[in-house]
Amino acid sequence: MTDLALLDLTAAIEALDSGRATSVALTEACLTRIEAHNPAVNAFIRLDADEALKAAAERDRERAAGRVKGPLHGIPLAHKDMFDRAGRVSTGGTKILKDRTATETATVMERLDAAGAIDLGTLNMSEFAAGPTGHNVHHGDCRNAYNPAHISGGSSSGSGAAVGARLVFGALGSDTGGSIRLPAGVNGLTGLKATYGRISRHGAVPRSWSLDHVGPLARTARDAALIYKAVAGPDPRDPTTAHQPPVGDIRFDRTDLKGLRVGVPSDSDLASVDPQVLAALQASLKVLEGLGAKLVPVSLPDLKPMYFTAETIIKSEAAAMHREWLRTRPQDYAANVRVRIEAGLAIPATAYIDALRMRSHLTQAFLRDTMGDVDVLHLPTMPIPVPTRADTDMETAGGERVLELVGRITQFTRPISLVGLPAGVAPCGFDGAGLPIAFQLVGKPFAEASVLGVIDAFQQKTDFHRQAPAIARPAS
Amino acid sequence: MTSLKDLVRTLLDLHGIDRPEPRIAEIAVETDRLLSGLASVSSSLSYHDEPSNYAALILREASHD
Numbered sequence: 001m002t003d004l005a006l007l008d009l010t011a012a013i014e015a016l017d018s019g020r021a022t023s024v025a026l027t028e029a030c031l032t033r034i035e036a037h038n039p040a041v042n043a044f045i046r047l048d049a050d051e052a053l054k055a056a057a058e059r060d061r062e063r064a065a066g067r068v069k070g071p072l073h074g075i076p077l078a079h080k081d082m083f084d085r086a087g088r089v090s091t092g093g094t095k096i097l098k099d100r101t102a103t104e105t106a107t108v109m110e111r112l113d114a115a116g117a118i119d120l121g122t123l124n125m126s127e128f129a130a131g132p133t134g135h136n137v138h139h140g141d142c143r144n145a146y147n148p149a150h151i152s153g154g155s156s157s158g159s160g161a162a163v164g165a166r167l168v169f170g171a172l173g174s175d176t177g178g179s180i181r182l183p184a185g186v187n188g189l190t191g192l193k194a195t196y197g198r199i200s201r202h203g204a205v206p207r208s209w210s211l212d213h214v215g216p217l218a219r220t221a222r223d224a225a226l227i228y229k230a231v232a233g234p235d236p237r238d239p240t241t242a243h244q245p246p247v248g249d250i251r252f253d254r255t256d257l258k259g260l261r262v263g264v265p266s267d268s269d270l271a272s273v274d275p276q277v278l279a280a281l282q283a284s285l286k287v288l289e290g291l292g293a294k295l296v297p298v299s300l301p302d303l304k305p306m307y308f309t310a311e312t313i314i315k316s317e318a319a320a321m322h323r324e325w326l327r328t329r330p331q332d333y334a335a336n337v338r339v340r341i342e343a344g345l346a347i348p349a350t351a352y353i354d355a356l357r358m359r360s361h362l363t364q365a366f367l368r369d370t371m372g373d374v375d376v377l378h379l380p381t382m383p384i385p386v387p388t389r390a391d392t393d394m395e396t397a398g399g400e401r402v403l404e405l406v407g408r409i410t411q412f413t414r415p416i417s418l419v420g421l422p423a424g425v426a427p428c429g430f431d432g433a434g435l436p437i438a439f440q441l442v443g444k445p446f447a448e449a450s451v452l453g454v455i456d457a458f459q460q461k462t463d464f465h466r467q468a469p470a471i472a473r474p475a476s
Numbered sequence: 477m478t479s480l481k482d483l484v485r486t487l488l489d490l491h492g493i494d495r496p497e498p499r500i501a502e503i504a505v506e507t508d509r510l511l512s513g514l515a516s517v518s519s520s521l522s523y524h525d526e527p528s529n530y531a532a533l534i535l536r537e538a539s540h541d
Contacts, residue, residue, distance in 0.1 A: 096487035309514030346484045346507040354518040445534040
């Protein structure tokens with residue numbers, strides 16, 4: 001019999017709609033896989049099995065009575081442990097918030113509830129969403145779904161590992177410098193960081209107010225679109241979401257990409273990219289070209305100033321947010337997280353303000369000089385093969401070599417967070433160790449539909465997104 | 477660097493955060509790296525560049541396709 005949890009989200013909805021599956025059956029299938037495989041990846045912080053089964057039974061009764069709440073009716077999901085639910089704890093991956101009970105529910109959680117989704121529990125994450133590897137001294141390291149010796153990516157580590165290991169059908173994460181795109185990329189998933197201000201952050205534990213984005217991780221572009229559409233749009237409780245263009249429909253009927261202009265950086269822009277990664281990226285461009293897209297050479301700006309600008313903003317805002325805890329509870333931070341946050345205490349206000357001013361400058365230049373003649377920009381997600389947890393452990397190993405390696409992970413994601421543009425990632429190959437390689441597709445402001453549509457067209461021609469990790473392959 | 481170290485020590489004192497000298501030196505190095513990196517690009521700013529321009533900019537540039 002088919003393991004229902006191995007269906008993708010879109011297929012699971014079809015199974016529910018056709019009566020071939022119930023929400024209870026889908027939820028039980030996920031719970032069975034969680035029991036069997038979560039110990040390998042350590043994706044869950046809290047499992048709410050009884051509540052989820054109760055909710056699933058209620059969704060089945062509603063469906064039988066002809067009352068379908070929304071497009072995700074009866075679908076089990078789980079999310080990064082930073083989205084508040086009134087009366088429940090969301091830890092933010094920290095010891096400091098482990099007893100904090102939320103008084104309000106995050107807007108994205110309310111919207112998923114309204115769409116009919118079921119919440120299986122909360123997922124592991126880097127402490128206070130700081131760190132791109134998935135290490136966590138409080139909840140244990142999260143591990144890659146393809147090989148537990150390698151990083152899960154972060155900071156939405158549990159979201160990447162849980163969806164990658166087929167424990168849930170999809171998950172929300174957050175992204176300040178790559179925290180959706182990296183765990184999606186290294187776990188063979190499709191992830192979307194929407195435009196800054198497209199998705200409400202109300203009720204989400206902040207990392208950096210100016211750069212935080214929320215978005216989905218799922219197995220395909222179509223799956224990601226279902227979650228994205230359920231949560232996107234203006235929210236009076238998050239003023240950054242005001243005045244945005246309509247979310248709009250996403251076209252998944254494109255059989256070709258004729259007329260699409262894909263920006264391709266020069267060889268020198270990608271000189272630091274590992275040859276294995278580069279080969280997979282180039283092969284993905286051939287697929288897009290084969291679909292009729294026009295490849296347009298573009299010149300990337302120097303990414304270092306963008307990196308410095310983003311780092312100044314993140315460190316300054318994190319220091320402001322953590323100042324009191326740094327004074328009163330320093331022992332409750334992982335040492336490597338504490339030192340990175342406290343470095344922000346010495347940044348002068350003038351430098352922070354300059355960084356915010358530079359953000360507009362750099363965004364304007366990026367839109368004009370890099371995105372001006374193209375619809376989407378094709379970039380690496382991570383310029384190196386997925387590293388091991390041991391090689392990137394800043395807490396126990398540390399040192400210049402580790403810091404340099406960890407710094408490279410966000411080389412192509414952090415600058416895109418700074419300019420706030422929508423960016424999706426999708427798998428396009430595997431490295432010599434069998435770990436996924438992903439491309440990143442950057443769109444123009446609020447053009448998430450275009451980004452997801454192009455990724456979908458790519459996925460209709462390739463099967464990288466179907467090459468599940470060993471722990472998620474059907475028994476033969 | 478000595479003056480930056482003094483500044484870091486003073487700022488941490490102001491925040492009531494007690495850190496050993498080697499750590500203060502590390503923060504000074506880190507701060508110097510960041511400020512130098514930022515200074516290399518912020519010279520292009522004029523007094524017309526406001527910190528609040530960003531949100532308006534991406535809305536203006538919004539694609540409606």
